[in-house]
Amino acid sequence: MTRHLWTATALAALLTALPAAAQELRIGLSDDADILDPAQSRTFVGRIVYAGLCDKLVDVDADVNFVPMLATDWSWSEDGLQLVMNLREGVVFHDGTPFDAAAVVANIERSMTLPESRRKSELSSVAGIEATGPMQVTFTLTAPDASLLAQLSDRAGMMVSPTAAEAAGADFGQNPVCSGPFKFVERIQQDRIVLEKFEDYYDADRINIQRVTYRPIPDTTVRLANLRSGELDIVERIAATDVASVRDDPNLQMQEAVGLGYMGIYANIANGERAQTPMGQDARVRQAFSLAIDREALNQVVFEGTARAGNQPFPPTSPWYNEDLPVPARDVEAARALLAEAGQDRVAVEIQHANTPVVTQMMQVIQAMVAEAGFDVSLRATEFATLLSEQTAGNFQLSRSDWSGRPDPDGNLHQFVTCEGGINDPKYCNPEVDRLLNEARALNDPAARKEKYDEAGVILNQDLPVIYLGHQTYIFALDQAVQGFTAFPDGMIRLQDVTLAE
Template sequence: MTRHLLTATALAALLTAMPAAAQELRIGLGDDADILDPDQSRTFVGRIVYAGLCDKLVDLDADVNIIPMLATDWAYSDDGMQLVMNLREGVVFHDGTPFDADAVVANITRSMTLPESRRKSELSSVASITATGPLQVTFQLTAPDASLVAQLSDRAGMMISPTAAEASGADFGLNPVCSGPFKFVERIQQDRIVLEKFDDYYDADRIHIERVTYRPIPDTTVRLANLRSGELDIVERLAAPDVAAVSQDPALQLQEAVGLGYMGIYVNIDNGDRSQTPVGQDARVRQAFSLAVDREALNQVVFEGTARAGNQPFPPTSPWYNQDLPVQPRDIEAARALLAEAGQDRVALEIQHANTPVTAQMMQVIQAMVAEAGFDVTLRATEFATLLAEQTAGNFQFSRSDWSGRPDPDGNLHQFVTCEGGINDPKYCNPEVDRLLNEARAASDVAVRKDLYDQASVILNKDLPVIYLGHQTYIFALEQSVQGFEALPDGMIRLQDVTLSE
């Protein structure tokens, strides 16, 4: 009798536990994230993880409008020299530290002063930040900055526990503590990042998943196979050739959104010894390379028409795009003439790129295209986080990388091409570009900002520290059981209101 009772009890407990176990969401990522510290990191997939782990002061909606998150409202002073933000009440970090004005001051100060911080250029207009109330902070600016609130919608605005940050220093990313809907459990490099639901989240009623596991799977074919086999629930950046098959699969669903950023090649201009090459030292050689690339063919061959050909940090559909600099058609004769003018016949060149099938295919097509103009290209595939580390160290000639984009045009330019830009890996420096982009930050009139960005784009189109190739669409494939997810132009996977049906 007792034996039967124990069996029935165990069975009941098992059945009770099953729905909870079913509420694990498994997400396939195109790369592995780098360090999980918002001040130090720079990978796209790291931002996807942060969407579950680290809330920001402000967020974006589907129309790329800035909306409240940890800040409930904000306003600039009449002269544009101060930004006042009021903060949400009742928020705590995962370690129990309260979120308040002092916490925001500590976060922004860390972003501005941590030696390893990559957020310094994003916050370069901030002279100081003070707590002007228990739940109010005031940014004092060195000059008006129309881009600042938009910067706070991403890593510069992600709030981490000051207690944990002080204890961990630059090693914070080994055990990140934030205030998002999920808290950190474990990370195994190149295998998985695991988060679990944070019960004290201020908006807990919108969180229905108990556990999230992010799995880096660079091979798009393997990523999709894992989705079809039931090992994953969502995959991001589905390869364009797989779109038709997924759309016809009744077990799967598709969502997509045109991205805010660009696909580009970064050129080592002054970052160590590897910049001492014809492509690094002569803009005419870079111009020749750019002219040898057929961007529309890349879109059709590699992305089956789902991307946009582009030659600027903004897509041609953006209001910030300079219409006076349209995408140039491929011109081999003009490219050869530029090489000859630069005193070059054939140019040997190594291009590093991420070890994903789509990127590898794209680079092989480019390799064949530019060979006709006189470029002998060697391709070096590497894991994406390693690629970024090599860029930072100057161990590259050309480096093929994407930027996911930001809602304000400043976010696609300033930190990459200003002399002291936080992620200016080419080490490009043109004082006139600095002047134009700094003035654009300070201007509040949209027409004035547009004119300044147009002027900068003319210079950058000539100097080419970044050779822009196009703009991708973010394509997600999901199991039909996943409900409530919405693809946004920033490509993030927000987990509020997402459910898994049985």
């Protein structure tokens, strides 16, 4: 009898303790992440996962100011050719490898030399990095680079275990080992990514969640239904058409922040055989396509007025926006005239796009708009990671894709439109654009930098390797039990101080 009473008592105590010990946060993502290696990945949702998995040297705050993370402070030399960073002590990677200057050197060199790395162009100004103390590194640059801090606040600055990276090579993403608040548990493609709290995290007291599960659910309606049914706790990027119903739901809460990036259509200009089309070979055809789009109507019809119409890599609210290149009004007659000038009557073109309801709706609206100007558009919907793979391979004519944006203007341009840009999938190359963007990188004076971006923008507005459509607001819906979450302009889901009420 005593034994049974003890067992029941112990069981009751165990059950009482379980909710706190096994507290799980379930996050609905609009896509599945690509490879979980900061050196190789490129998806927006991958960066959301990294916010829990991989700490960076530098972070940004809610006002998009650079703030310390794994680097506690930094300073530039007077000539702008050296950046000295002091590092946080007491940090270890998930496999127990210590975080120190040698680890930072190994990470930066990996991003610069790994054949599969997509960070090379982001770090192209770095001539070298060395440990100038056990907890200090010094970057030496080939030329002043005002964008470097911004790069180190993103994937180029994410620190992975040198031990694990050396052992795994290009396969590191199958079992990523970082130094963030959560460590990797498992991944099932198209189903879930699971992380659990890293007890040796240097700031573990701010981490109240024991387990995080990220679920890719491209359909916004299904994603929101899962939140309402209690299967999810947070969903990112809800459809604008659902904003009113979320606000009116007493069981839900909503947060939003204007994004730093853009929505765009990439044109295959020189990336393989599929570039050999009127759209790829003649800028006048791309200009006609752009003029046939009513961007403000897209905002109203697809986004219920929550987005901003745009024609540049920076939103109209940005200090980097060129007011001398305003969003063009739709002009079907001018579009037809440009096609005629290019020797075209009607142009057939295929556009690939992500298979999400919002993007699909947007593309159907664009399909109807441009048809009036002489474009016969066929749409090819695909899963987002596949879309990016197809872009890289050149298996596209036009490709509709978003860029989440960066706090420094260089991050919205350089890697996309310079001749050797790391994610220049159109393979666009204009030496004058390269010159202007490289010179802008070397300037610390914002006014002088803006002049260079404005000049480059005029050229890009003519060449149109990317046809910009507008700028989204990041809208999050949350269960009322989620407390402590703050929406940031970069769209990331930071889990410090987040709790789940009973």
